[in-house]
Amino acid sequence: MQKLSENMEDYLETIHALSREKGVARVSEIAEKMDVKSPSVNAAMKNLADRDLVIHEKYGYVTLTPQGQKLAAAVQEKHDVLYRFLTEFLMISPEQADQEACSIEHAISEETFDRFVKFFKFLENSARTQKPRLLRNLETYLKTGKKVTCECERA
Amino acid sequence: MQKLSENMEDYLETIHALSREKGVARVSEIAEKMDVKSPSVNAAMKNLADRDLVIHEKYGYVTLTPQGQKLAAAVQEKHDVLYRFLTEFLMISPEQADQEACSIEHAISEETFDRFVKFFKFLENSARTQKPRLLRNLETYLKTGKKVTCECERA
DNA sequence: AAGCATTGTTAGTCTAGGCTAACATCCGGG
DNA sequence: CCCGGATGTTAGCCTAGACTAACAATGCTT
Numbered sequence: 001m002q003k004l005s006e007n008m009e010d011y012l013e014t015i016h017a018l019s020r021e022k023g024v025a026r027v028s029e030i031a032e033k034m035d036v037k038s039p040s041v042n043a044a045m046k047n048l049a050d051r052d053l054v055i056h057e058k059y060g061y062v063t064l065t066p067q068g069q070k071l072a073a074a075v076q077e078k079h080d081v082l083y084r085f086l087t088e089f090l091m092i093s094p095e096q097a098d099q100e101a102c103s104i105e106h107a108i109s110e111e112t113f114d115r116f117v118k119f120f121k122f123l124e125n126s127a128r129t130q131k132p133r134l135l136r137n138l139e140t141y142l143k144t145g146k147k148v149t150c151e152c153e154r155a
Numbered sequence: 156m157q158k159l160s161e162n163m164e165d166y167l168e169t170i171h172a173l174s175r176e177k178g179v180a181r182v183s184e185i186a187e188k189m190d191v192k193s194p195s196v197n198a199a200m201k202n203l204a205d206r207d208l209v210i211h212e213k214y215g216y217v218t219l220t221p222q223g224q225k226l227a228a229a230v231q232e233k234h235d236v237l238y239r240f241l242t243e244f245l246m247i248s249p250e251q252a253d254q255e256a257c258s259i260e261h262a263i264s265e266e267t268f269d270r271f272v273k274f275f276k277f278l279e280n281s282a283r284t285q286k287p288r289l290l291r292n293l294e295t296y297l298k299t300g301k302k303v304t305c306e307c308e309r310a
Numbered sequence: 311a312a313g314c315a316t317t318g319t320t321a322g323t324c325t326a327g328g329c330t331a332a333c334a335t336c337c338g339g340g
Numbered sequence: 341c342c343c344g345g346a347t348g349t350t351a352g353c354c355t356a357g358a359c360t361a362a363c364a365a366t367g368c369t370t
Binding site: 026027028038039041042058059060 | 316317318319320321
Binding site: 005007036037039040043044047058059 | 356357358359360364365366
């Protein structure tokens with residue numbers, strides 16, 4: 001099985017999101033959400049159906065197969081972690097973070113994502129236990145460019 | 156001027172690298188480094204020359220215009236920071252880090268990159284001043300999955 | 311139950327960016 | 341000088357993934 005293209009991953013992700021939001025996914029909704037026209041969606045559904053990632057009955061709904069589910073969930077998970085990193089630690093606006101997570105999510109290997117998740121949890125943990133030191137220092141630094149040495153270091 | 160595609164950014168980056176490594180960039184070298192055939196390079200050079208990003212004399216060398224330089228340097232900078240983050244903090248192997256930096260570099264906006272650089276410097280600074288606490292804890296965590304609360308917090 | 315708006319599908323076209331095969335130019339060695 | 345191999349270019353083709361225009365199915369509304 002050939003690796004999925006970024007575009008096809010995006011389709012899966014969108015179907016996944018729609019299914020969770022509205023229960024089902026329809027061609028027109030997918031088109032609208034992805035800002036493409038319905039014939040493009042149609043072609044993509046044919047592609048994904050051929051790979052057994054979706055089921056698309058003529059003039060009917062689109063649903064993910066278990067395989068498609070799994071892939072979509074993996075992409076979604078990357079999206080979510082990236083989004084949280086961008087908003088919580090880089091303080092990017094929600095809209096922009098969402099958009100960028102959407103690009104970056106396709107560029108990251110499983111291996112790297114796995115480590116990044118750990119890294120992220122570590123940061124969050126530090127932010128919690130050292131609160132508000134580490135995070136506040138970072139925030140100050142991001143805003144002012146001034147380095148703040150850790151208080152516990154100076155002590 | 157239309158935004159550059161990822162592929163064209165890659166061409167610029169490769170020309171930039173070759174120019175620095177060997178002084179000049181030739182079609183065959185670009186092709187080899189990017190693992191494409193020379194007619195593809197040719198088409199890309201025509202594209203980039205039309206945008207005034209490179210100069211490509213017939214049967215001759217390829218050089219970056221000042222504009223091309225600037226763009227290439229920006230891409231390169233993203234690559235470098237990402238590479239360092241991946242190797243130093245996520246402990247990804249040099250080869251894989253290089254490869255992934257190559258994908259991720261195209262997916263990041265100027266805004267986000269800017270903040271990420273600050274974030275990265277902050278991390279490096281913490282790693283230096285708190286050495287070896289923060290980094291060692293992260294390393295332990297990445298390897299074992301065990302969370303380690305900051306020593307200065309427990310004190 | 312029929313008609314029409316909505317929705318989905320098909321056919322055909324376009325662009326980016328690959329490729330191969332064939333042709334053109336360049337340059338070093340005889 | 342000139343010839344052959346290396347290098348560069350052109351022409352023509354392919355695929356992914358978008359689009360428009362035209363056609364088909366569905367289903368709500370009366």
